[in-house]
Structure formats: structure tokens, C-alpha cells
Amino acid sequence: MKSISPLIFVELLSQAPFTPALQHSKLYCDFYTQWGLLRKAFGVGITMPPFQGSGEIRMARLPGLVRAIAEHDRRGEKTIAHIARQVRDAGLISSTRRGVGASIMAFSDAATLLMGVCGDSSPQGAVAAVHHLRSLQPLPWDRVDRMKREDLAPSLAFLRDTKGFAGTLEKLIEHAPEVERWHGTYAAKASEQEGLSEAEFSARRVAKKLTSAVKRGTPGYGRLVRIVCYVPGVAAEIHLGNPWLSLGEDDAFHEYYAVPDRAAEDADATLMDCSITIEVGLPTLLALHEAVVRP
Incomplete structure (x- = not known):
């Protein structure tokens, strides 16, 4: 790849179509941090394009x-x-x-x-x-798990090609508004479901009881969006939807993450009974999205 002078780079970027994807790309972020120095050094009079009609670019710090x-x-x-x-x-x-x-x-x-x-x-x-956590990769149980990612509904299509826990988490933050819309549709569909099985009825009952018991918070069973980390970052789960429902759901996403080949390495390890997890849900994803897009 041929090198490009800073002067030409400044001119090209200043004329590029300005989109949220460009604004929040790593290239643009790094450039925006340095563009004042480049302008001063080369005497290039450019005005950075506004975002969503604003008179200035507002970026999260x-x-x-x-x-x-x-x-x-x-x-x-x-x-x-x-x-x-x-x-x-x-x-x-x-x-x-x-x-x-x-x-x-x-x-x-x-x-x-x-x-x-x-x-x-x-x-x-x-x-x-x-x-x-950056090293964690999905652990598919069987061919069904592998196929379900490929068959995700359009509402969750942005998750089809994600790789690893870190990449999936980044996509969830980037697409948090879409996750919120999915959440509303999925919750409405679940509430209209008739003919619940005994297992489904029991799961919903537990979720309701736990939600009423936990003050200023929502327990895992009461969430449709769950990002669960096992301290100290040894494993993780991501759930969009109720994991106990039909395997045929294409509008849900469930993945479990661990260090590759860790299962074989730990086969003879002592089983720990104490498990510490930290979990977040949709409100945190939305807050981080807004912090990046509209600081």
C-alpha cells in the first residue's frame, strides 16, 4: 500500500461522506485527536463536518x-x-x-x-x-448452536459475523438501539404466548419472584438481555431472549464463552464450588452507546 502525505490525508478525510460509522471508527477517532496539529503544521484550512446537524462534533471521552x-x-x-x-x-x-x-x-x-x-x-x-475476556471464544455445544448463529433473524443480523466475546460485546454497544427495539418486540411476543409448558410457567414464576425480591435491580432470570462475566474473566455468557424456550427461535441469541482448549487443560483441575459473576443488561448498553454517540 502506497503511503500518503498528511496534507493529502487531511484533504481526503475532510471531503469524505460523514456518517456515524465513520465518526466512531478508530481511524476517524485517532485522526480527530491529531487533526489540529496537522492543520497547524501544513496550514490547511479545513472545517470538520458536523454530526447530525450539530455545529460541532461531540465525541465521548x-x-x-x-x-x-x-x-x-x-x-x-x-x-x-x-x-x-x-x-x-x-x-x-x-x-x-x-x-x-x-x-x-x-x-x-x-x-x-x-x-x-x-x-x-x-x-x-x-x-x-x-x-x-478478550481471549474468550464461543463454545458451541453442537451443530444446532453453530447453525443458529447463521439463521439469526434480521433484527439480530449484526451478530452473525461477530468473533469472540469482546467483538460481540462491542457490537451490542454499537447496536444498542436496535437491541432495544428487538427487546420490545420479543417481550410483546412472549407476553402473548399461550399454552405454556410447566417448565416455561415455572421459569417465569421464578423470574417474577426474584424481580420483586431484588430492590433497585433486576436479577438474571428477569432479564431478556444478559451479559454475564465470571470473575476473574475466566468465562462469559451473552443472552438475548429466554434460554429455556424452543431451540427453533431465530430471534434470540445465546452464547457461552471460554478460553479455547481450556476444557481439556482443566480436566483434572479441582472443581470450585464458589462462582462469582458480574452481570449487566440493556440499560448499561444503551448508556454506553449514548455516551459515545451523544456525549
Whole structure:
């Protein structure tokens, strides 16, 4: 690939069609951080294109992502900010500076921070948790699981080609408004379902009882959207829909993630009875999406 001078690059990007996909791409984010220096160095008078009719480009920075998560996390903003600093200082997200000069955030950065928050119960374990969660790959049980991803309904088509837990999480944040629309349609369909089996009735009853018992929160059984991380990032689950329903559902998504070949390596390991999980749902995905798109 031939190299391109910064001067030509500035001119090309300033004339490119401006779309949300371009704005939140890593290329654009990195460029936007440096474009002022390029303009000063080469004397190029360009005006960056506005987003959605605004007179300025508004891009998320790390504090905005922290607030988005803290709004839905009982640990509070100070703890989430501490985790964010750990992840940032380890070079796992693009923000390396503070204040007005801080780097802008993309959906990949939002996913990374969320993995740091959910991957370990201690801020000190956040960096290792991100590395662990980034290595997780889907564990299909059989051919049915493999086929279901290919047969996903159009409403969840953005998940067909995702790879690994980290990539799937990033797509869920990027497409959170679409997930919200799917959620409404799926919930309405489930509420209209007749002739429930005993297992389905029991599952719904448990979900209702747990939801009424848990204050200021929704337990896993009461959620249609679930991102579950096993501390310290050793495994994960993603559920869109009720996992106990028919295998034939094409408008649901259920995947389980682990380190490749870990099952064989751990065959002789001592089974741990204590399992710690951290779980988030649709509100956190929507908050992070809004923090990136409309900070």
C-alpha cells in the first residue's frame, strides 16, 4: 500500500461522506485527536463536518464512559473511575491524556472499559480481566448452536459475523438501539404466548419472584438481555431472549464463552464450588452507546 502525505490525508478525510460509522471508527477517532496539529503544521484550512446537524462534533471521552456505567452500577462513580484509570494506564484503551486533550472514545473503548468493570470484583484485577475476556471464544455445544448463529433473524443480523466475546460485546454497544427495539418486540411476543409448558410457567414464576425480591435491580432470570462475566474473566455468557424456550427461535441469541482448549487443560483441575459473576443488561448498553454517540 502506497503511503500518503498528511496534507493529502487531511484533504481526503475532510471531503469524505460523514456518517456515524465513520465518526466512531478508530481511524476517524485517532485522526480527530491529531487533526489540529496537522492543520497547524501544513496550514490547511479545513472545517470538520458536523454530526447530525450539530455545529460541532461531540465525541465521548473516558469520563463520559465512566458516568454511563456508574449510572447503573451500585459501586459508584469513584470505583468505576478507578477501574478506568487502571485500564487506561495499561494502554488498553486509547485515552492516555486527561482533560480537554484526552483522546476520544470509540465503541471498542466502551467495550474494553465494560470488560474491566465486569471482569473482576476488584479494580486491581481489571487489567488482567480485560486480557482474559478478550481471549474468550464461543463454545458451541453442537451443530444446532453453530447453525443458529447463521439463521439469526434480521433484527439480530449484526451478530452473525461477530468473533469472540469482546467483538460481540462491542457490537451490542454499537447496536444498542436496535437491541432495544428487538427487546420490545420479543417481550410483546412472549407476553402473548399461550399454552405454556410447566417448565416455561415455572421459569417465569421464578423470574417474577426474584424481580420483586431484588430492590433497585433486576436479577438474571428477569432479564431478556444478559451479559454475564465470571470473575476473574475466566468465562462469559451473552443472552438475548429466554434460554429455556424452543431451540427453533431465530430471534434470540445465546452464547457461552471460554478460553479455547481450556476444557481439556482443566480436566483434572479441582472443581470450585464458589462462582462469582458480574452481570449487566440493556440499560448499561444503551448508556454506553449514548455516551459515545451523544456525549
